Amino acid sequence: DAGITQSPRHKVTETGTPVTLRCHQTENHRYMYWYRQDPGHGLRLIHYSYGVKDTDKGEVSDGYSVSRSKTEDFLLTLESATSSQTSVYFCAISVSELAEYNEQFFGPGTRLTVL
């Protein structure tokens, strides 16, 4: 357990509304990631962060923005949710000493449904 929590754990929202998902870690790790998981697609990277205010886009970043104002919190925002963003969202952290960043620890996930 790397002390990663996600909130909310479940959310149902309507198309066009803004949604923010929160990832919180307790161990001050530098690298944090947001993935989405959909049937048949595995896990796909949305955005990642390599420090406070340092973020970059992943494979499926369109329609998403992120912010990291504190080491412990990494926020994922859907500015205007669409049904295609219905998914399970996982936050993760990695530690350089562990398998050269290949060992990542995942939060419990947030199941988001956009109606």
Next chain:
Amino acid sequence: GQSLEQPSEVTAVEGAIVQINCTYQTSGFYGLSWYQQHDGGAPTFLSYNALDGLEETGRFSSFLSRSDSYGYLLLQELQMKDSASYFCAVRSQAGTALIFGKGTTLSVSS
């Protein structure tokens, strides 16, 4: 770009041995890792190979051949609790994020 291929499903019986293969295409190589995910749960790290050869961790082993861009996860003495999805992953060329395969669903029956 980077991509990984693995079988979508594998079935086996308790006590058997199963091998899940993974082939990858990547511009730079920083290791091949494996993750397990039970239904409704989060992915958990199983193993990592940076160099060619076999890494053993209990009932699970992972193999890598960099020249063939190929690896596999070997699960021995299968138990019902091993029924899960298994993902291979490589590090992203751009940084420390991972690129995952689409996953292999393992079903273990009695």
